[in-house]
Every structure is written in structure tokens, then in C-alpha cells.
Amino acid sequence: MTAEPCSTPGKVRYATPITARRSADRDTAIHGTRHTPYPCECGWWHTTTSERDRKIRVARDGTVYARKKRKAKPPGSDGDHEAT
Template sequence: MKWNGKRHCPTPKKDKHFNEAWAKIGAEKQAEKYGGNFKGYHCPCGWWHTLDRQKARAVDNARESRSARRIRAKRGEPPPFAHRVAEQKRERIERERDRKTARNRRQRLARQIPIRVWEDDGGAYFGPRGTSTTEQ
């Protein structure tokens, strides 16, 4: 498996650790701060994150059985993780928006670079009749 650091991260808001050893230190700090049992894991994004073992298991434990799901569906109640799904969807939209913002900024900077370089080199002053070169 190739880790190029560009893979999608399912938990981009988590702390990033460079390697397992740093993740372990991070896990120990979190355990001290929040209590519980943290451990590091290698994320597909290439970084190491930490997870709360109890919390990770809680999701599994809270998963409803097939019969419970049928009963709930009959009652017309929303699935137990509906809010979580909505949250993930919102995060995805935010991520997409951030990506577009970053791309626009990058493109704007790329357009400005020739002008900046030119100005840094001393640019040119056209005299009283000259117009600003940055205006277009």
C-alpha cells in the first residue's frame, strides 16, 4: 500500500501524528486529559490518529439488531445514527466547499505571481501619464 498523504481522511478534524510513537504519546496525553483508553492507529490519509477504544466499541454495541430495526421501522422512528449520517453529510459538504475555496485562492495567487515578481524586480513606473499596472 502506498501512503502518499493525499488519500481521503474520514476524520480530518482529528489530531495528526507523524508516526506510531507520536500517536502513542498523543494517546497517553488524551487518556490523561479525558480519561479512558486511547490508542493510535494508521489512517488511510497517511497520518496516525488516536481513538477512544470505549467510544469505538460503543458504536458497535449500540448497533441495533435486525429485529429491533424492523420494530423501529414499523413505528416510523428514525434510525439511531440518523443524526450521525446527517453530520457526516454536512462535513462532506463543508470539505467540498473548503476545497473549492482553497482552489480559488490558489488560482488567484497563481494569476498574481507574475505581477508580484515583476513588481519585486522594481516594476516600472510609467510616469504621470502611466496607469497602474495592477489594474486590469
């Protein structure tokens, strides 16, 4: 099997989802913006701050899951309510 060329060759490459997850956690802590790992068509893993690349979730043990689409909360269901 031959991997596709990387569409983002300037990004850091990670060999496993675990190393990408650790880097994403570190970058989130350092920069204050949420970083998440994602598999690239080139066969490596990268990290991103982009919402569109967050279709998967990588657990800390390296298990990869499809990210479930969350249902929108109805207005007023966030726990905020007026005091009477």
C-alpha cells in the same frame, strides 16, 4: 504513492506511531478514557476511543503490532469465588 483522503479530517494528525502513542497516553491520563493510536488511510496517525479502531497496538518505542483477538474467559474464572 498517493494517500487516500482522510475520512476524519477534523482529527489531529500525527506523523509517526510514536507521537500518536504519546498523545494517546496523555489523553488517557487527562480524560480517564482509553485512547489508542491507529493508522489512517490518509497516511497519518490519529487517536481514538472507539473499540472498532483498536485492531493494532503501538508499543512505546513505536513498534506496531496486530492486536490479537482475546479468548473470552469462562464464567467464574475472574478470580472471584464465594467464601464457604
